[in-house]
Amino acid sequence: xxxxxxxxxxxxxxxxxxxxxxxxxxxxxxxxxxxxxxxxxxxxxxxxxxxxxxxxxxxxxxxxxxxxxxxxxxxxxxxxxxxxxxxxxxxxxxxxxxxxxxxxxxxxxxxxxxxxxxxxxxxxxxxxxxxxxxxxxxxxxxxxxxx
Amino acid sequence: xxxxxxxxxxxxxxxxxxxxxxxxxxxxxxxxxxxxxxxxxxxxxxxxxxxxxxxxxxxxxxxxxxxxxxxxxxxxxxxxxxxxxxxxxxxxxxxxxxxxxxxxxxxxxxxxxxxxx
Numbered sequence: 001x002x003x004x005x006x007x008x009x010x011x012x013x014x015x016x017x018x019x020x021x022x023x024x025x026x027x028x029x030x031x032x033x034x035x036x037x038x039x040x041x042x043x044x045x046x047x048x049x050x051x052x053x054x055x056x057x058x059x060x061x062x063x064x065x066x067x068x069x070x071x072x073x074x075x076x077x078x079x080x081x082x083x084x085x086x087x088x089x090x091x092x093x094x095x096x097x098x099x100x101x102x103x104x105x106x107x108x109x110x111x112x113x114x115x116x117x118x119x120x121x122x123x124x125x126x127x128x129x130x131x132x133x134x135x136x137x138x139x140x141x142x143x144x145x146x147x
Numbered sequence: 148x149x150x151x152x153x154x155x156x157x158x159x160x161x162x163x164x165x166x167x168x169x170x171x172x173x174x175x176x177x178x179x180x181x182x183x184x185x186x187x188x189x190x191x192x193x194x195x196x197x198x199x200x201x202x203x204x205x206x207x208x209x210x211x212x213x214x215x216x217x218x219x220x221x222x223x224x225x226x227x228x229x230x231x232x233x234x235x236x237x238x239x240x241x242x243x244x245x246x247x248x249x250x251x252x253x254x255x256x257x258x259x260x261x262x263x264x
Contacts, residue, residue, distance in 0.1 A: 013171035020167075020201070038201065038232040045203040049170040095239070104177070106207035108240050115239060116232075 003029070003070040008063050011056035011081070019048045019066050026068050027075055030138040039116040040075070040136055046109040047079035047132040053100065055083025055130055076135040085126040093122070148172035152183050158190040159258050161251055167201040173209050184213065190222045191258040195251055197228040206233070207240045227254050 007022045009015040020041045027040060048064060056062035067078045086092045092099070093114075098107035114120050117134035124130040149165040162180065166172070184192060192213055196202070214224050226246045229237060237246055247254055 013169075013174065016169045016171050017167060020169075035231050038230065039235075041201060042203050042232060042236070045169055045201075049203065049205065053170060104173075104208035104212040106204045106211060106240060108204040108207050108236070111239050112204055112236055115235065 001069055001071055005068050007066045010060055011052045011058060011062040011064055011083075012060050013049075013052055013058060015064070016045055016048050016052065019064075020045055022066065023068060023075075023077065026070070027138065030070070030073055030075070031140045032138050033140050036136075036138055036140060043113045043116050043120075043134055043136070044077065044079070046113050047077075047134075050109055050132070051079055051081035051083065051130065053103070053105070054086070055081035057084075073138045073140075074135055075138065076133070078131055078133045080129065080131045082129040085128055085130055086122075086124040087126050089122060089124055148176065150176055150180065152180070154187070155255055156259075157187050159193065159255055160184050160189055160191070161193045161195055161255070163195045163197075164199040166199070168199055168206045168209070169201070169203050170205040173205040177209060177212070180209075181213065181216065185216065188220075189217070190220060191225065192217060192222070193225045193227055193251070193254045193258060195227045195254075196230070196233060199230075199233070202229075202233050202236065204236065204240075207236065207242070210242070211240075223258060225254050225258060227251065 005026050009018060023044050051064045052058055062083050065080045069076045091097055093110040095111045096107040098105040118136050120134040122132050148167060151163040153161045224245050228248055229246060
């Protein structure tokens with residue numbers, strides 16, 4: 001392991017940008033391209049928003065934890081909540097399915113996460129919480145070393 | 148997050164979005180945008196995303212919601228100048244055919260059915 005970080009915050013929506021900012025700084029040492037970085041930020045944003053909105057109903061009390069690890073040019077992230085959990089995970093991961101249509105949630109979160117991550121895993125238990133784990137390899141072009 | 152709405156001929160609204168559009172930002176601006184566009188005889192919304200630095204699926208919810216409101220008047224939607232990542236998000240969501248690249252003026256002409264040349 002080359003580096004590691006843990007960030008915990010309350011389930012309020014303004015912390016979605018805090019999480020994006022923290023992971024952006026964390027991956028900056030890999031010199032990501034604009035597209036790599038924005039895809040990575042999108043995955044984090046989707047997972048963190050899910051935890052805040054669905055895990056805790058934005059109660060401002062529950063804690064969301066973002067744990068990131070860098071190994072070489074691969075970043076692995078776990079977004080964890082101890083909220084209400086997802087009763088039907090298979091259904092939740094279907095494109096366009098949302099349990100919060102009245103909030104204009106598009107139901108595209110998991111589809112976007114799966115498409116932008118190299119590997120994605122979701123574990124959830126009703127009443128216990130949800131962990132979204134994903135990894136992404138950064139292929140950013142490195143400047144040749146001048147010796 | 149910031150936005151600007153400019154009306155053209157009462158029927159076309161150009162909405163310029165600035166900064167980062169996530170769930171938090173969407174909740175803050177939705178009602179205001181919705182109220183503004185429901186006034187008058189609106190037929191078209193042009194979302195100018197050129198200055199938008201970030202968007203997640205909340206942006207899809209915002210745009211789909213306004214498309215639903217426009218459906219009552221047979222209105223149209225144009226998504227102008229999304230970033231590469233946003234393009235992919237719109238593609239996943241089945242909104243590819245609404246995307247357009249170019250100047251705002253071209254999008255307005257397109258909305259009015261005027262073809263250049």
